[in-house]
Amino acid sequence: MNTAEKDLKITSLIENVFKKHGKDFINLKTFLSYLDKKELSFLQLKPNSIQDAVEKAISPVKSPYQIKKFKQSKVLFNGPLAEIALAYIEKRKAKTFGQLNKDFPVIKGEFIDLVNTLLDQGCLRARISTSEKIILYTVDKKATQLLTETAKTEDADLFAMSKAFDTRTLISQFKDAYYNVGKGANYVFIHQIRNFLGWSRKQFDELLYQMMKQGYVAAHPGNPGALMAQEVRDSFQDEYGDLYITVSWRKSV
Amino acid sequence: MTHEQGISDILRQNNPFSSNAAGDPREERYPDVPGLGDKVFHGIQALIRFKKNQPTMQCAGAVLGEAGYGKTHLIGRLIDSRNKNVVPYNFAYIYPFIDSHQGFRYLLREIVVNLTTMYKGYTFSQLDALSAITGCRVIQQMEKEAGTEILSVRDCPFEKNPIRILTTRIVPKTILPKIINHGIRFLSHQNPAFTPEFLKVILRYCFFPETRPAAIQWLMGRTIASDQVRLLGVSDRSSKPAESLEEDAQEIILSFDLLFYFHGRPMIVMFDQLENLTDIKQIKTFQKMIFCLGDKSKAMLPIAFFRAQEWTMNFSKQLDDFCSGRFKANMFDLKGCNRKQAYELIRSRLGHALSGIKLPNDLFPFYPDHQDELSQLLNLPEMSPRQVINRANRLLQKILYGKPLEKRCPNLILRKAYKTRYEEILANHEQYPPDKSRLILAMSLYLSNRPANLSCNIAAVNIQPKGDKYVDFTAQVTSKKGKAVPMIIMIDIESHHKSVLASLKRGIIQLKKTPEAKIIYIRDSRCPFHGPKRWKENQQAKTEFERRGGIFILSPIEEISYLYALALLKFDVQAGDITSDTGRALSPDQLGRFIQSEISENPDGIFAKLEQCFLTLKTPDTSFNKNTSFQPIPESGVEDEKITGLATEFLDQSPTKMMKADLLVKKISQKTYIGTDTNHVVSLLGKNRKKFNIFRAKDGILISLKVHQ
Missing domain, CATH: 3.40.1350 (Trna Endonuclease; Chain: A, domain 1)
Known part of the structure; x- marks a missing residue:
């Protein structure tokens, strides 16, 4: 077997392990446990081989994998660290910096650097929670750019805007806001989503009504008496005078 | 008069869309719409089967749905299906309690009220059935132990119809005390957690008709009169403190639970209108009830019906993790109607009002002349049943009277509801x-x-x-x-x-x-x-x-x-x-x-x-000023028109088309120098429902201008 063939086989073996593991990073000891006898023998490893031996065995394959030391372990990452961190943050919506750092296998300083880089690049946004913690969530860069421009053209109608902007992206933004605000609840307050997104009133109302008509969301009446006047105002009223207070997500984008 | 005009006349007199609240779920209700709420309905039935098969499993269920999504209708459907499920079940529909210090006594009383009510189509109550089956099982056991027949099998119709034991005097009166003593021993042996007094009362209820009213009162946890105490042979509760009465009530609930378990027929306990629990003490008491029914019971399944907003804002935060965890584990969402179901809902309401009348089509009078209008009103793929009914009503009024719906004032609506409740209580005061x-x-x-x-x-x-x-x-x-x-x-x-x-x-x-x-x-x-x-x-x-x-x-x-x-x-x-x-x-x-x-x-x-x-406190010489605090709103046509016009103008200028009443009144006053007060403006604009909407928020009243008038 020549080197190229060997590289290819190791790559496919690593891919398989990541597939089984379901995460983009894996401790080398755990990595070993996913290998069957044949694969172990191919890599000239034993079930109890030390981490250095595993690293050496798979090292012929360079890109796109990388191995980093974390505490007493060595961790294999399935790609560039920034990309993996971004995907990891996206998957774990609306978690605090501390919670995210706890389960991501790089030292704190390195994780801070990673997050700062992603923030600088506009891939991440941060908010301070009421308990004064930093909450991170990912941002679709293109959509953000579009939204900033949209805010300037408050009076433009949605039909015209939809030509310029990708409605699907806006819906996707709405969906992110829905999950961020609702934290998994099935009924999320419209006024909270509205405030979270900070779009123009017209744009928000028209998009929401379109989404209701197309079945992306179901909007529900509620009890305005339990809300403050401003919150009622920031809910949604259709042309028949029906007031909607909460929405539930129904259809995937 | 044409046939079509005749139908319109019937609909004018009996508008099937004018009522959009389900009322008491134990009474009659409109027909089910195929598919609507099915998922939740089947989910709860599966939960009942689960509880029957896994009695030690601790569980509770919750149904979320905003007002008008069919919670009460679903409860009615669950009640009607109690004997049709693979696992038949008993039910109790619980109105909200008020006094948090008497939670268990209230819960017990409501359970017993449900158990003792004779529902339509039945000649016996749930308690009749429960006590009759218990009586028969005790007799069968005695016969088995003694090796002889107390009742001749041929003469005993109870095997197939145990309820007859309540009305047929074929058990010799002389052996009844023996049967009761044996029953207490036998059932206590089956499950030592049964309280002997409870068993005694249930068996007395079965075999001694004259004790039934007193037995019901005792089972409700009430402190009964001394002669009733003697009649039932139970201890007197009159000297017991409130805490002890609460404990007694809980014990009786759990004894009922054992009885349901013994008969293999679980009970669903449905808590409705929970928005009425506004005090934290009430919520803590409710929590204790759920713990008792969900965790200590073997055959009782609590199901709570929440308005989704109420759950999100209050209950999910105020209930402890344990209790909200129980609900979250089996939480069902009531979804609205899809378009097909919306049409079916309208069709079934029309069919209900026009039953037996030949119709040009099953959506008449909406079809064919107002087909497009109806389709425009049902423009969302998911709408609450109440929203569908209201919109259909709006269109029907226009068709029948040629003008938009004239809205009744809130007092009229409340008077009707109050009268209905009064009549309901009089008719079913038990x-x-x-x-x-x-x-x-x-x-x-x-x-x-x-x-x-x-x-x-x-x-x-x-x-x-x-x-x-x-x-x-x-x-x-x-x-x-x-x-x-x-x-x-x-x-x-x-x-x-x-x-x-x-x-x-x-x-x-x-x-x-x-x-x-x-x-x-x-x-x-x-x-x-x-x-x-x-x-x-x-x-x-x-x-x-x-x-x-x-x-x-x-x-x-x-x-x-x-x-x-x-x-x-x-x-x-x-x-x-x-x-x-x-x-x-x-x-x-x-x-x-x-x-x-x-x-x-x-x-x-x-x-x-x-x-x-x-x-009787009144003295003859009265010089009381009638208008001290409750002044009727003055009628002043010209000023009112001006106020309405300005309100329209100001609201239209507002980006939300909505404004706090106080602010709107201030603006009107600044512009016109008309001295007016907020109540007057709210009342005035409230009368013009075609143009304005009034919302009552926590911190004030909002007035909005309707875009689509």
Whole structure:
């Protein structure tokens, strides 16, 4: 077997392990446990081989994998660290910096650097929670750019805007806001989503009504008496005078 | 008159879309719409089967749905299907409780009310069935142990129809005590957690018809009279403290649970209108109930019905992790109608009103002439059933009368709902047993909303003052002459002579101390006040009480039901179940105004009697100013037009088309210098529902301009 063939086989073996593991990073000891006898023998490893031996065995394959030391372990990452961190943050919506750092296998300083880089690049946004913690969530860069421009053209109608902007992206933004605000609840307050997104009133109302008509969301009446006047105002009223207070997500984008 | 005109006439008289609240789920309801709510319905039935198969598994369920999504309809459907499920089940529908200190007694009472009610289509109650089956099982066991037949099998029709044991006297009376003793031993052996007194009462209920009324009262956890105690052979509860009575109630609930388990027929306990639990103490008590039913039981399954917003804002935060975790594990979302179901809903309502009449099509009169309009109104892929009904109603009114729907004022809607509740209580008063907490709730609503310009003014109302368990209200009554006297109202539903005597004595002591005081003792006549032969001391106390000027009211069901109806109306309003013609839930403020202008101005039943009692304070020379606090809104056409025009202008300029009433009034006043007040403007614009919407928020009233008028 020549080197190229060997590289290819190791790559496919690593891919398989990541597939089984379901995460983009894996401790080398755990990595070993996913290998069957044949694969172990191919890599000239034993079930109890030390981490250095595993690293050496798979090292012929360079890109796109990388191995980093974390505490007493060595961790294999399935790609560039920034990309993996971004995907990891996206998957774990609306978690605090501390919670995210706890389960991501790089030292704190390195994780801070990673997050700062992603923030600088506009891939991440941060908010301070009421308990004064930093909450991170990912941002679709293109959509953000579009939204900033949209805010300037408050009076433009949605039909015209939809030509310029990708409605699907806006819906996707709405969906992110829905999950961020609702934290998994099935009924999320419209006024909270509205405030979270900070779009123009017209744009928000028209998009929401379109989404209701197309079945992306179901909007529900509620009890305005339990809300403050401003919150009622920031809910949604259709042309028949029906007031909607909460929405539930129904259809995937 | 053409056939079509005839149909329109019927619809004018019997509009199937004018009612959009489901009412009491135990009564008749509109037909089900295929597919609507099926997922939740089948989910709960599966949960019942699960509880039957895994009795030790601790579980509870919750159904989320906004007002108008069909929660009450679903409850009705679950009740109707109790004998059709793979696992038949018992049910209890629980109205919200008020007094957090009596939670378990209330829960037990409501369970027993459900168990003892004879529902339509049945000749026996759930308790009849339960006690009859228990009696038969005990006899069978005795026969098995003795090796002989107590009842000849050929003569015993109970194998197939155990209920007949309640009406057929084929068990020799002489051996009944033996059967009861054997039954207690046998069932206690089956499960030592059974309380012997409970078993005794259940078996007595089965074999001794004369004990049934007393047995029901005892099973409800009430302190029964001494002669009833002797009849049932149970211990007297009269000297027990409240905490101990609560423990007893919990024990009886768990004994019922064992009985359900023994018969292999679980019970679902459905908690509705939970929006009425507004106090943290009530929520803690509710939590204890769920723990008792969900975790300590083997055959009881609590299902709570929440409005989604209420769950998100309050219950999910106030319930402890344990309790909310139980609900979250089996949480069902009620979804709205899809387009097909929306049409089916309209079709079925029309079919219900026009049953037996030949129609040009099943959506007539919407089809064919108003097909597009209907389709435009049903423009969303998911709408709440109530929204569909309201929109259909709007269009139907236009078709029938050629003009848009004329909305009824909230008072009219509330009057209708109040009357319905009153009639419901009168017709099924066994479902609404004497309930002190509901009487207190209704009385406090009445006193706090009663206008001051009636016969006299009632102020400084204090509800259930601390440290005085017999007094329910203290207040100051001021006659038109300006003379103020203290007033005490005592509400009593106790059956035990000692407790009744103590209440009367409390009144006498007060009258001795302050002879000018007005002391009113009110008693639901279903809790009898016995004659001198049986209650000699109590009769003497009553005479003494009245001699000193106390007012003793033994209120018959026709009178006191007005109070119960008002309490239930409060539950309905709080739960968002009473809606305006536009589908918006009426608010507690609107209920307050209804009490102020309708119940107080034209009092009926107990309210009329109370007003008479207050009137006795009136002195002949009155110089009372009728307009001291309740002023009717002045009618001034020209100014009103101006106000409406300006309101339209200001609201239209606002990006949200919505504004706080105070701000709007300020703007109008600045522009016109018309001295007007917020109430007047809200009332004026509220009349023009075609153009304006009024929303009552927590911190004020909002007025919005309708875009699509």
